[in-house]
Amino acid sequence: MTALPPAARSAALPLPGSDNCVHCGFCLQACPTYLALDDENDSPRGRIVIMKAIADGALSFDDTDAQLHLDRCLGCRACETACPSGVPYGQLLELTRERGAARRTLPVVARLILFVFSNAPLLAVSMWKARVFRATGIPSLLARIPGRLGFAMAMLASTRRSAAGRNRSYSPRSSVARGKVATLDGCVMEGLFAPVNRATERTLAANGYMLVKAESQRCCGALHAHAGDASTARELARANIAAFEASGAEFIAVNSAGCGAAMKEYGHLLAGDSAWSERARAFGAKVRDVSELLAAAGPAQGGTLDVKVAYDAPCHLLHGQRVSAPPLAVLAAIPGLELVPLTDNDQCCGSAGIYNLVEPEISDLVLASKLRNIAASGAPVIATGNPGCLMQIGAGLLRSNGVAQSRHPVELLDASYAQRI
Amino acid sequence: MNGTKGRIERFGPSCVNSATSYFPFVTSLASELSQIVGARHVLQRPTELLVYQSDALPGYHKRPRLAVFPGTRDEAIAVVRALHRAQAPYVPRGAGTGLSGGALADDVVLIGMQRMRRIIAVDPVRRAATVEPGVVNANLTKAATPFGLHYAPDPSSQSACTIGGNVAENAGGPHCLKYGVTLNHVLAATVVLPGGDVVQLERHSESETGYDLIGAYVGSEGCFGVTLDVTVKLTPNPEGICTMLADFTSVDDAARATSAIVAAGILPAALELLDHGTIEAVESSIYAAGYPRDAAAVLLIEVDGALAGLDDDVTAVQRLCRECGAREIRTATDATDRARLWQGRKKAFGAMGRVAPHLAVQDAVVPRTKLATILARNAEIAARHRITVCNVFHAGDGNLHPNVPYNGNDPDEAARVHAALREIMEMCIAEGGTITGEHGVGLDKLGFMETLFTGDTLDAMCRLRTAWDPERRANPGKVVPMHSCREWLAAPGAHT
Numbered sequence: 001m002t003a004l005p006p007a008a009r010s011a012a013l014p015l016p017g018s019d020n021c022v023h024c025g026f027c028l029q030a031c032p033t034y035l036a037l038d039d040e041n042d043s044p045r046g047r048i049v050i051m052k053a054i055a056d057g058a059l060s061f062d063d064t065d066a067q068l069h070l071d072r073c074l075g076c077r078a079c080e081t082a083c084p085s086g087v088p089y090g091q092l093l094e095l096t097r098e099r100g101a102a103r104r105t106l107p108v109v110a111r112l113i114l115f116v117f118s119n120a121p122l123l124a125v126s127m128w129k130a131r132v133f134r135a136t137g138i139p140s141l142l143a144r145i146p147g148r149l150g151f152a153m154a155m156l157a158s159t160r161r162s163a164a165g166r167n168r169s170y171s172p173r174s175s176v177a178r179g180k181v182a183t184l185d186g187c188v189m190e191g192l193f194a195p196v197n198r199a200t201e202r203t204l205a206a207n208g209y210m211l212v213k214a215e216s217q218r219c220c221g222a223l224h225a226h227a228g229d230a231s232t233a234r235e236l237a238r239a240n241i242a243a244f245e246a247s248g249a250e251f252i253a254v255n256s257a258g259c260g261a262a263m264k265e266y267g268h269l270l271a272g273d274s275a276w277s278e279r280a281r282a283f284g285a286k287v288r289d290v291s292e293l294l295a296a297a298g299p300a301q302g303g304t305l306d307v308k309v310a311y312d313a314p315c316h317l318l319h320g321q322r323v324s325a326p327p328l329a330v331l332a333a334i335p336g337l338e339l340v341p342l343t344d345n346d347q348c349c350g351s352a353g354i355y356n357l358v359e360p361e362i363s364d365l366v367l368a369s370k371l372r373n374i375a376a377s378g379a380p381v382i383a384t385g386n387p388g389c390l391m392q393i394g395a396g397l398l399r400s401n402g403v404a405q406s407r408h409p410v411e412l413l414d415a416s417y418a419q420r421i
Numbered sequence: 422m423n424g425t426k427g428r429i430e431r432f433g434p435s436c437v438n439s440a441t442s443y444f445p446f447v448t449s450l451a452s453e454l455s456q457i458v459g460a461r462h463v464l465q466r467p468t469e470l471l472v473y474q475s476d477a478l479p480g481y482h483k484r485p486r487l488a489v490f491p492g493t494r495d496e497a498i499a500v501v502r503a504l505h506r507a508q509a510p511y512v513p514r515g516a517g518t519g520l521s522g523g524a525l526a527d528d529v530v531l532i533g534m535q536r537m538r539r540i541i542a543v544d545p546v547r548r549a550a551t552v553e554p555g556v557v558n559a560n561l562t563k564a565a566t567p568f569g570l571h572y573a574p575d576p577s578s579q580s581a582c583t584i585g586g587n588v589a590e591n592a593g594g595p596h597c598l599k600y601g602v603t604l605n606h607v608l609a610a611t612v613v614l615p616g617g618d619v620v621q622l623e624r625h626s627e628s629e630t631g632y633d634l635i636g637a638y639v640g641s642e643g644c645f646g647v648t649l650d651v652t653v654k655l656t657p658n659p660e661g662i663c664t665m666l667a668d669f670t671s672v673d674d675a676a677r678a679t680s681a682i683v684a685a686g687i688l689p690a691a692l693e694l695l696d697h698g699t700i701e702a703v704e705s706s707i708y709a710a711g712y713p714r715d716a717a718a719v720l721l722i723e724v725d726g727a728l729a730g731l732d733d734d735v736t737a738v739q740r741l742c743r744e745c746g747a748r749e750i751r752t753a754t755d756a757t758d759r760a761r762l763w764q765g766r767k768k769a770f771g772a773m774g775r776v777a778p779h780l781a782v783q784d785a786v787v788p789r790t791k792l793a794t795i796l797a798r799n800a801e802i803a804a805r806h807r808i809t810v811c812n813v814f815h816a817g818d819g820n821l822h823p824n825v826p827y828n829g830n831d832p833d834e835a836a837r838v839h840a841a842l843r844e845i846m847e848m849c850i851a852e853g854g855t856i857t858g859e860h861g862v863g864l865d866k867l868g869f870m871e872t873l874f875t876g877d878t879l880d881a882m883c884r885l886r887t888a889w890d891p892e893r894r895a896n897p898g899k900v901v902p903m904h905s906c907r908e909w910l911a912a913p914g915a916h917t
Contacts, residue, residue: 019778023479024771025518025581029557038490038536039464040517046472053471065468082580084706085774 013099015055018092020085021048027079027089032348033072036365041069044079044089051096061100070096072362074352075226076315081322081346090320091268097228106227107358117187117219118232127191134160134192143398148360151395155356158394158406159192165411166195168418174208178297182214182249183290184240184263186256188387199414200255200290206417207297214240214247220254222262222316223353225269237266238276241283252283255290255410257386258353261320263287289317290410291385294333295326303419304336305412310379312345312370312393314386315352327385330409334416342382343373349384351392363392371396374404382406447486450507450530454489457499462490462536473531476519477578477770478865480781480829485512485526492536494553494611494649501647502617504530510894513643515555515586518578520782521863523590523642523899532647534585540564541650548655549608554585554648558592561653570655573600576859577767585648591640593859595691595766596723598817602859604639606654612638612646615890619649637885642861643896645889659690659725663735664753664762667742668716672696672800672812675718676793678745679816682722683789685741687734692817693721693766699813699824702772703765710765716748720816721766769813770824776809777826781838784866785846787854789819795852799823799845806841808834820858821849847872862900870902 027044028034034043041050050066053059059066070093077090105111116122133139134156143154181204189197201211221236240263244252254260262269267281309331317323331339350356350366370393374382382393385408394406447465455463464470465487474484491497504511512526514533524531537553540561544550545568552561558579562571575594576582582592588610593602600606609623624635638645669675675694682692695703700712700719712719720742724734739750753759773780787795796812799821803810814822823845827838846856846869856862856869870879882901887893 020774022477022771022774022780023475024477024774025516025578026768026771028516028581029559038462038492038533040472040533040535041464041469043472049472049475050468059468059471063468065466081707084703084708084768084771086706087774 012057013055015052015092015095017086017088018048018052018055020087021045022085024084026084027082030078030082032074032076032078032350032366033362036362037072041065042072044083047073048087048089048092051092054096054100061103067100067104072359074315074348074350074355074366076348076352077319078315078346078348081319094225094228094230097226098230099228101228101230109357110227110354113354113357114224114227114229114232117223118236120218123187123191123219127187130156130192143395144401148357150399151356151360154395154398155391156192158391158398161195165415168199168202168414170202170206170418172202172205172208174206174297174300176208176297177210178208179210179250180212180248181209181251181253181293182212182244182247183253184214184220184256184259185217186254186259186387187219188391189256193387193390193408196255196408196411199408199410200253203294203299203410203413203417204253204290207294207299209251209253209293209297212247212249214244214249214252217243220259220262221269222258225262226353230269233262234269234273237269237280241266241276241279244283244286245279250286251293252287253290253293254287255385255408257289257314257317257321258388260287260289261316264321289321289323289326289385291317291326291330292323294410294413295329299330299333299413300417301333301335302413302416305334305416305419306336307381307412308338308340308379309381309383309412310340310342310345310374310377311409312342312349312374312382312384312389314384314389315348317385318346327383327409330413331383334412337412337416340377340379342377342379344369345373349389349392349396351386351388353388356388356392367392367396371400371402375402380404381412383409383412385409446507450503450509451487453503453507454487454500457503458489458491458496462492464488473514473517473533474525476514476517476522476524478520478522478782480779481522481525481864483522483525483527483864485531486528488526488531488533490533490536494537497532497534497537497647497649498613498617498619500532501613501615504894505615505617508892508894510897512896513585513589513647515583515589516557516578516581518582519586519590519863520784520860521590521857521865523861523863523896524586525864527898529897534583534647537585538583543568543655545570545655548657549652550655551650551652552584553650554583554588556584558582558584558587565655568655569658571658572606572653573597573656574603574606577770579767584651584653588639588648588651589641589643590859590861593815593818593820595693595721595763595815597859598692598815599688599690599725600656604636606656607635607639607651608654609652610635610638611649613649614646615892615895620646640861641889642863642900644886644900646895659727661728661731662690662723662725662759663731664759665722665724665735665738666712666751666753666762667720667722667739667747668713668749669718669720669745669747670716671746672718672796673793674746675720676796676816678720678742678747679792680789681741681745682738683817685737687724687737689722689734689738689817690725691721691723692815694812694814694816695719695721695766695769696812698776698809698811699769702775702811703769705775706768706772708764708768708772710761712765713749718812721762766813770822773811773824773826776811777828779827779829779835781825781827781842783821783823783842783846784857784860785821785823785849785854786858787819787821787849787852789817791852792816792819795821795849795854798848802841802844802848806837806844808838808841815858818858819854864899867899867902870900
């Protein structure tokens, strides 16, 4: 007969939602690190066991095995869209990392990035330096040298856009007024992908949205929350809630899937803060991925682009936000664009925020299968709506001498509109 | 290994009191195994073994002493031979999706086969595929799809479970009603026996020469050897498929409809029953299939085959359902709709986590003619013990799966669940049923074996097991209760 589970320990910390896991194992094949490493310690089911053991007090936060396997999680949340019981895996992971944060130090590179992103002036200067460095052409030259330096150079080089991509212009022509939208600038998006942000604004305007500015907005805090620095994440969330409330926007458009997923969940992040929880929930309800707003408006058809495109779903769009059809609707609005299938396009590319910088070996393993599938698709353009994925896939393609490039779906729509409007 | 022989005999569950005394032996075994498979694929620290302490029946916690993950056939053979030299007991494991505790290693070595996941060959002409044991069931069908073929046995866990595990448990699935269980689809297997010999088991479709070793091996629950590769039949995709969802305002009506369909001589590809509690759990999940939430039960009925004659079966099924009180019968409109209806059914087990933190599930098979009576008695037993039973099962096969979501932190509730499930199983046996349709006996159903079989029959099973595994090191403590094995009891120093 079925054995009894151990009685609840008195010292147990709550881990809400973890009891939903019935250990069915349906998440295993959805997990990129399980597929890459073949050990259940590196699977969602295994990590839930570890997290529950930590919460129960059966395992210490300091346990090096536990840390190793939790650190190796990409946080892609593909297990959540495989889970019949709705285990909130991403929340369990963030809560566990938050509880453990006080007892351990993150790698230097992670601490540095998190600090810079939480400090607006420092962030602006760093991004400016990166752009200056990118303009020298040195990153492109060094993109193929082996090791992490080469990979970082390739990531930076992949963000470069041609003059044509930077200087598009056309006038909005929608006759329908669809409401006020404020866009999230985003640290990496405004810093390295400014042309994509402009394309976002133009395409939204072309579909009838009225753009308003949310001044003094900050980093969304997603990276901080993922890394267990919940207090910084909350501070940034509060700043953003105030900034976007002041803008009077009905919708908050986000073109970075990772940021959008985090912002939609501000209500959860600030649930314990009575002064902010209601405002945070209201804020989250206004957040939309840019593709959702465009798809709701049609979107308007553009001019012809004769190009073969494969779509790779960003994890935090597909699994985090459960947004699957809208990006395809954006691509479908481009006459001449041929969408070709990409095997396992619902699997992580290995970028996962700053994962590719702190866990390079596993990130490379995950990226390698993505690149194989991209090569097999034969598409010269890979569309994906998240800066991390754009850089990870972009860098992978540069380094493997592939001819393909990564592009944000709105960049393609923007180019199509520029043909016609 | 020679110097440690004195300690070897105490390795395993019977020696829990001397855990420290054989620790040096485990360390040297681990280093030998590391040389075979690489250090990364040998786990020996207790924290890393924690996640291997349960299969998909998490009520049991049995931690392995050591886990080893061979990546190739040669590595797997070398591992088994090393364990033979060390006289170490072991348990093979696929994806850990089993529901009988069969792959739990209680302080012994766990051999995880998940790394061996190559599809060696797909032969569309012969309609067969040869795969390594760690290949995921659904991935085999994916590989066969371009040829218009599929692997017919489709356990609900097919998106995660492995072919090796399917062979060990003789796994079933919804479509086994028409197409047969795993045993009917295995053509050949290469197996490393516990003694280290590698044998080729084959089954020839025409006439058998010698004993049917495939018949003995499939369903042996890891007690006869470790599978190195399996050759299975692939089945042509049917010309036509019609998937129907009939909903009923009483479970009794749905059960009667099942019996009526079977009695009418129709053989559906699948005939599944989901009751109200299951429908609620599924419809709250990401796999919501559009099952009516106000129904007491639904039947998911699939009829397939040549297009000619298919409509007649569909019409007959619909008529029989209506005669038994079906409120509405929905037909899947296209492949997507059909897949959605099936996903809801196949993920139902996993969705039970929404109802309560713990889950017990059973696997009784009962005569289909008695389905309505037995379901009514199940409900009566559940009510008396104040527990919730969610039924989701292969109605066409009479293979019941009472799922009992409960709060195990409440000892009183847990005790009631135990008592109720035991009563349900005993009632099923008394009605002419048996204790497992597809999950295997494993650890969970060990206690029912003596109710079901005579001492002589159990003894025959023990002797068969000994023929494959004279030292009884493969999956110890499972399937056949050792104390019922006379030969074992007669052995010097035997203990239960």
